[in-house]
Amino acid sequence: MTALSNVLIAVAVIVLVVGRQLRARRLDTERRFWLLPLVLAAVALRDPVLIDPAHQVTAAVLVAGSLLTTVGMGCAWGWTMRLWRDADGALWTQGSTATVFAWVGAILVRAAWYGVGSALHVHQSSSVLMLSLALLLLVRSTTVAWRARQLDDKRHGLAA
Incomplete structure (x- = not known):
């Protein structure tokens, strides 16, 4: 894929995900939240020049560092999501203003790594951008799923 198509895919995914996250929606804990990140990662890892061949060690350190900070940003994003139960006991989630700031922070961190x-x-x-996005979505979804399980444990008196 070309750099432009990678960037366009990343932007489309971001718009779709952020738009969905800012609306209250029922949380489906059985959903395959790892599927979209898996597809994005597979597309990104097909890039034969994911690591600059002229600067392999430096490029690998940059990619590793950016992915490590992406994990932190995904955790932060997952903690900005509001979780609650409705009167029927269904679990709901919605992003907050902090969610928007988490996204802005993630974009600024990504730009800093490129800088x-x-x-x-x-x-x-540009495949590093797509790989980072895949990791960001996976970590956020995992964090929200973990928080939802903690909410269930407290509800059923299983919290330690």
């Missing part, structure tokens, strides 16, 4: 790479003259594939 560091550019300063070091390391070519950074």
Whole structure:
């Protein structure tokens, strides 16, 4: 895939996900939340120049560092989601203003990693953006699912 198509896919996914997260919606804990991140990661990992061949070690450190910070941003995003039960006991979730700030923060962190790479003259594939997005979505969904289980444990008196 071309860099432009990777960026367009990433932007479309972000718009779709953020739009959904800001609306109150019933949380389906049986949903395959890992499917979209898996598809995005598979597309990203098909890129033969995910790591700049001219600067392999530096590029690998940049990718690893950016993915590590992405994990942190995904956790932060997952904690910004409001979780509650309705009168029927159904679990609901909705993003907050903090969710928007988490997204802005994630974009700024991603831009900072690209800036560091550019300063070091390391070519950074747009597939790294897609891989980061996949990881961000996976970590956020995992965090929300974990929080939902904790809510269920408290509800059933299983919390330690």
